[in-house]
Amino acid sequence: LELGYFAGALTMSWYSWWTGSIGPKGGKFEQNVENSEVKSEKERVALVVGVTGIVGNSLAEFLPLSDTLGGPWKVYGVARRSKPDWSADTPVHYLQCDVLNREETLEKISALKDVTTLFW
Structure with missing residues (x-):
């Protein structure tokens, strides 16, 4: 997130790696990044700590998809308990x-x- 103070009003813009767009506070995307698919010679490898939680499980589901930015990712998942049956x-x-x-x-x-990115 990038926060800026301009003309007496707090504004916020963000970059969505999912859509490849930059957006302002309040709605419509102003600008599309020219090439939203990142091609990398190096494989992206995620370490997701808390992989059995709500956010960790969501990351584990969409990072390996081929349409995920920079994907598909190789994913390591870490949790205290043994791997649940529902995540087989x-x-x-x-x-x-x-x-x-x-x-x-x-x-x-x-x-x-080989881990390139940590999620926790």
Whole structure:
């Protein structure tokens, strides 16, 4: 988010990586980014901490999709509990790990050398 103070009024604009657009406060998109699909030579790899939660599970579902910006992403998912049955069809490399336990976290997460983005 980018916040700016202009002519006595607080305005806000944002860039949506999902749509590839820049938008002002209040509605319509002003400008479309010329090429909303990012092509990268390097694979994007996400580490989603809390993958069994509402937001983490949503990330695990849409990041691997081919129409996700920069996608499809490779996704590592971390949660304290074992992988739930309802997430069996999600293409996530699941790691059971309590991130509040320093030793366990170092042991399991430090092996992930290809992570490019952390979501928590």
